[in-house]
Amino acid sequence: MLFRFMCAIFLGLTTLLAQADEKVAPVAPVADAKPPLKVASKDGVSLEDIRLFTTVFNLVKQAYVEPVDDKTLMQAAIHGLLAGLDPHSEYLESKAMEELSEDTNGSYVGLGVEVMASEGALRVIAPIDDTPAARAGIKPGDTIVRIDGKLITSENASQAVDMLRGKAGSEIVLSVLHEGASAPLEIKLVRETIRVASVRGRMLDPGYMYLRVAQFQSDTGAELKRIVAQLKQKNGTPRGAILDLRSNPGGLLTAAVEISDAFLEDGVIVTTKGRLKEADLSFSATPGDMLAGAPLVVLVDNGTASAAEIVSGALKDHGRALIMGRRTFGKGSVQTVLPLDESHAVKLTTARYYTPNGTSIQGTGILPDIELADLKLTARNAPAALISGERDLPRHLKGDQEKPDVAKPGDAAQAARDQLDDYALGEALNVLKSMAFQRKPVMPAALEKKG
Numbered sequence: 071m072l073f074r075f076m077c078a079i080f081l082g083l084t085t086l087l088a089q090a091d092e093k094v095a096p097v098a099p100v101a102d103a104k105p106p107l108k109v110a111s112k113d114g115v116s117l118e119d120i121r122l123f124t125t126v127f128n129l130v131k132q133a134y135v136e137p138v139d140d141k142t143l144m145q146a147a148i149h150g151l152l153a154g155l156d157p158h159s160e161y162l163e164s165k166a167m168e169e170l171s172e173d174t175n176g177s178y179v180g181l182g183v184e185v186m187a188s189e190g191a192l193r194v195i196a197p198i199d200d201t202p203a204a205r206a207g208i209k210p211g212d213t214i215v216r217i218d219g220k221l222i223t224s225e226n227a228s229q230a231v232d233m234l235r236g237k238a239g240s241e242i243v244l245s246v247l248h249e250g251a252s253a254p255l256e257i258k259l260v261r262e263t264i265r266v267a268s269v270r271g272r273m274l275d276p277g278y279m280y281l282r283v284a285q286f287q288s289d290t291g292a293e294l295k296r297i298v299a300q301l302k303q304k305n306g307t308p309r310g311a312i313l314d315l316r317s318n319p320g321g322l323l324t325a326a327v328e329i330s331d332a333f334l335e336d337g338v339i340v341t342t343k344g345r346l347k348e349a350d351l352s353f354s355a356t357p358g359d360m361l362a363g364a365p366l367v368v369l370v371d372n373g374t375a376s377a378a379e380i381v382s383g384a385l386k387d388h389g390r391a392l393i394m395g396r397r398t399f400g401k402g403s404v405q406t407v408l409p410l411d412e413s414h415a416v417k418l419t420t421a422r423y424y425t426p427n428g429t430s431i432q433g434t435g436i437l438p439d440i441e442l443a444d445l446k447l448t449a450r451n452a453p454a455a456l457i458s459g460e461r462d463l464p465r466h467l468k469g470d471q472e473k474p475d476v477a478k479p480g481d482a483a484q485a486a487r488d489q490l491d492d493y494a495l496g497e498a499l500n501v502l503k504s505m506a507f508q509r510k511p512v513m514p515a516a517l518e519k520k521g
Contacts, residue, residue, distance in 0.1 A: 158417070160228070164413035165232075167407075170417070179236065179261055180234055181201065181202045181259055183196075183203035184196050184285075185234070187231065192222055192231065193211070193214075202261065206259055207257075209249065213247040216245035219243070238263050243257070244256075244259065268289070269290060275499065277309035278499060280312050283381075285318055285321045287322065290321070291329055291331075291332065294332060310365040310367070310502040310505060310506040312367045312368075312499065313391065315368060316395060316494070318373070321376070321377050323340075327340065331356055333390055334359065335357055336355050336356075338352060338354050338426045340423050342404050343421055343422055344404075344422070351421075366385065367391060367394055367498045368381075368385055370393060371395050371398070372398065374395075375400075375401045379402070380423060380425075382436050383425030386425070392440065393439045395441070397438065402424075402430050404420055
């Protein structure tokens with residue numbers, strides 16, 4: 071009886087895959103490649119495989135130390151089926167589906183850290199700006215080995231991700247092993263409602279714009295354009311801009327395409343290729359560069375992943391931007407959410423993506439044009455000089471351009487702090503200014519007529 075029951079389940083699963091276009095439609099895709107539709111399996115499930123499965127199923131039912139019901143075992147089997155494929159494919163029950171929707175919309179309760187289960191622990195892909203995880207000093211590449219004293223193993227790593235969430239105001243203790251450290255640190259954090267502002271922007275120096283994209287949500291493209299328009303209206307057309315994608319864990323493919331398109335006039339942005347024809351897609355830029363060709367520097371690090379790598383790869387391959395920082399994470403795959411019913415879905419890796427020149431960055435990441443170490447500058451503690459120039463000498467001749475000392479304006483003061491607090495940003499600004507000076511200036515119309 072049980073054998074016939076299991077045969078029916080396997081036949082039902084293969085039928086579901088074979089008729090996915092009739093019974094499954096994508097919702098809230100993590101990456102907007104179309105879902106796999108008609109799957110015709112050449113390698114059918116053998117009778118021996120079914121017999122082996124039912125034998126193990128029976129052994130667990132009969133001999134496991136505690137009773138386990140059939141539904142629990144079947145749920146575990148489905149989880150295991152997907153967990154054995156790759157780190158990003160998974161079975162989603164109602165709670166996980168809600169959490170995925172919250173992530174892409176930018177509001178949820180938790181710590182503000184993107185993690186993945188790897189080798190019996192949780193590896194930090196990236197903390198999100200201004201969240202408990204970021205404020206506690208958690209960095210890309212860190213490893214979470216315990217949560218509230220409970221050791222994370224290969225068996226419970228997937229479930230451990232859920233432990234990071236909870237009620238707002240509740241405490242959690244993480245044992246975090248920083249990259250290169252020999253022993254983990256105990257870090258106490260308080261969960262809070264995370265409302266991620268996916269885009270922020272300001273002027274670093276007169277003429278030089280700073281744009282920070284923390285993750286790719288459904289409204290990220292529109293938000294970037296709105297912020298750039300505001301800065302341009304207040305400060306004029308920029309001479310250059312820095313796009314900061316450090317510790318950006320990715321998000322929606324459509325948002326990555328929008329961001330890339332905002333800086334490109336034409337050409338391919340990204341292509342996706344899978345086993346099925348429906349997964350083979352190509353996205354191209356439309357005319358209109360919101361910076362009008364002004365130099366662009368993109369900052370990346372080992373927490374720059376997925377959709378953030380799509381943007382970096384597109385701008386690099388087209389020669390539109392100089393990439394600075396550290397090698398990126400290397401997630402070059404596309405996941406699609408396939409609903410099974412109202413409260414269950416499968417998030418399945420359906421394709422690989424390729425940068426405009428046909429490169430897959432899966433596992434290798436994007437190597438920056440200029441590599442930067444993970445450093446922090448400090449102000450040199452030296453005695454103040456009594457005389458720093460001609461203007462400090464008594465009775466010196468006043469220069470035509472000499473002005474009295476005034477306090478630094480807010481933007482200039484912030485730029486000075488940036489140079490100390492953020493080494494990579496300071497270096498990027500220096501390179502950006504060099505690129506802007508090398509750019510051929512636009513000749514005023516009056517001078518063109520005279521010539």
